[in-house]
Amino acid sequence: MAQSNWGRKVMAAQGYMAHRRQIEVGLWTLFFSVQWLAQFAVASLENRDGDRGFQSWEFLVWEGSSILMLALLLPLLLAWDRHFPLQKGVVGRNLAIHLLLTLPWSLLHVVGMVAMRTAIYHLEGGSYNFGHWPAELFYEYLKDFRTYCLLLGIIYLYRFLLVQLQRKTHLPGRPEVGEPAAPVKRPERFLVKKLGKEFLVNVQDIEWVEAAGNYVNLHLSGRVYPLRDTMAKLLDRLDPDSFVRVHRSYIVRLNFIAEIEPLESGDARIHLENGQQIPVSRRYRDQLRAQVAPA
Structure with a gap:
């Protein structure tokens, strides 16, 4: 009941x-x-x-x-x-x-x-x-x-x-019973350099990521930290249950997504909890839906 x-x-x-x-x-x-x-x-x-x-x-x-x-x-x-x-x-x-x-x-x-x-x-x-x-x-x-x-x-x-x-x-369903998968070691924090100083950025605090040439910009709590990395390599280091790529230039933390707005063009737009808007390209739209609301 x-x-x-x-x-x-x-x-x-x-x-x-x-x-x-x-x-x-x-x-x-x-x-x-x-x-x-x-x-x-x-x-x-x-x-x-x-x-x-x-x-x-x-x-x-x-x-x-x-x-x-x-x-x-x-x-x-x-x-x-x-x-x-x-x-x-x-x-x-x-x-x-x-x-x-x-x-x-x-x-x-x-x-x-x-x-x-x-x-x-x-x-x-x-x-x-x-x-x-x-x-x-x-x-x-x-x-x-x-x-x-x-x-x-x-x-x-x-x-x-x-x-x-x-x-x-978008609550995920119950996980299927089976053999537990081997844990994958992923970094809990990144060391970034900004304005001649070094900062430790906790991965769990990252809200979204934006490509910027040879760097990626880590956005958290209104602050931006540049990390020398590519989007593809960074995504491999992030937990796929927490982060999803929605555009060739954007990665978003799932817990910070407030709304997914479909557009007439076939693309979409993400509204984060802080009001930030992130574009979603058609190439990554189905993947986003699968991770937000898994079957």
Whole structure:
């Protein structure tokens, strides 16, 4: 029974991943719709006596234009996060960049929603007055700063949950019973030289590897260590249960893979847990699938 329940959970998780993009669009649409209705309800209750001289449709337009602009700006926020991910080694620098990006984010939000409101009021035969721009911009920025942080937090929380779901769908089956294979001795660490110094790099800390001429760059926790080696020779020295080659120029540690995104070209793209994206060529795609989800 427990195995059956586990199987149903895995099938449900695989179903979610198969329709992930459509579900994500639906969830974001639901999120912004609820925000719109909730803010409209609050504004209407505050004006339930009509003593402020505004009509209900005006609150609907105000809140709707604001929420719609936030929805339109969401892809921009995602693009900024791809360029400045909050990952180990660069979190401080990129967090400061995100704080600066709240300024153009707020400005775009305000300009866009004011343009929408002005157009709608014009169609109604009236005019829209945003108020004193310096004061209103500062007021809107305080709200937009909070919203930016909220959306970014939701994105990272969702990615964390997605990683857990991805792991659930790719759990390897039980190993077959048989004679144990002879253990293969593999290095636990590499000695690399960088900036005139020598460093010991633990193999278990390597997240991904990139070819660089006569060297390979070992990436771990936002740092890069060059090792004089070829991709083929390095792969022979790495544990095949932990590392997989996905491109002639890239090797990835399996435990750091958060998502495999298929592309229309037949290639794919790997999203690591730290937000890094790695290309997967068609030549290595089947091998990747076999190692991620062995039969």
